[in-house]
Amino acid sequence: MxxxxxxxxxxxxxxxxxxxxxYFLLCDAGFPIPKDVERVDMALTFGIPSMNQCLKAIxxxxxxxxxxxxxxxxxxxxxxxxxxxxxxKNQDFQxxxxxxxxxxxxxxxxxxxxxxxxxxxxxxxxxxxxxxxFKKIFIIDPEQI
Numbered sequence: 001m002x003x004x005x006x007x008x009x010x011x012x013x014x015x016x017x018x019x020x021x022x023y024f025l026l027c028d029a030g031f032p033i034p035k036d037v038e039r040v041d042m043a044l045t046f047g048i049p050s051m052n053q054c055l056k057a058i059x060x061x062x063x064x065x066x067x068x069x070x071x072x073x074x075x076x077x078x079x080x081x082x083x084x085x086x087x088x089k090n091q092d093f094q095x096x097x098x099x100x101x102x103x104x105x106x107x108x109x110x111x112x113x114x115x116x117x118x119x120x121x122x123x124x125x126x127x128x129x130x131x132x133x134f135k136k137i138f139i140i141d142p143e144q145i
Contacts, residue, residue, distance in 0.1 A: 006057050011040045014110045015061045018127040025111045026054055028121040033113065034106045043115040051116040052083055055123070058112070059087070059140045065128035067091055070098035073120040080121050090138055
């Protein structure tokens with residue numbers, strides 16, 4: 001048995017399969033997931049697990065170089081927006097309209113669905129290289145967010 005980290009087999013496998021530049025989406029319970037994209041459904045009930053709980057577990061497993069969120073998050077879900085800004089200090093940070101995020105989701109390697117209900121709690125994460133000289137600035141300690 002694993003010593004720590006993600007124990008959901010489907011999510012663990014999906015994260016392990018990421019290469020440099022691959023991206024996936026962590027979304028809320030209501031996001032329109034395209035039928036042709038692998039769905040990793042973590043939702044148990046409304047609000048469980050939250051986006052933040054899922055994000056902390058994921059960041060303990062992978063290195064992220066870029067994130068993309070819906071620009072609507074800033075005004076309609078400021079608590080989540082502040083959390084994301086705090087977590088991703090060194091990563092490229094992009095805000096786009098929700099309609100564009102939905103389009104990008106069609107080419108995601110996979111989509112992780114949380115039980116989150118706060119609006120616009122969707123974040124596109126792009127994997128970084130595991131090479132030490134590149135990854136140091138992108139490492140996030142989930143205990144610090």
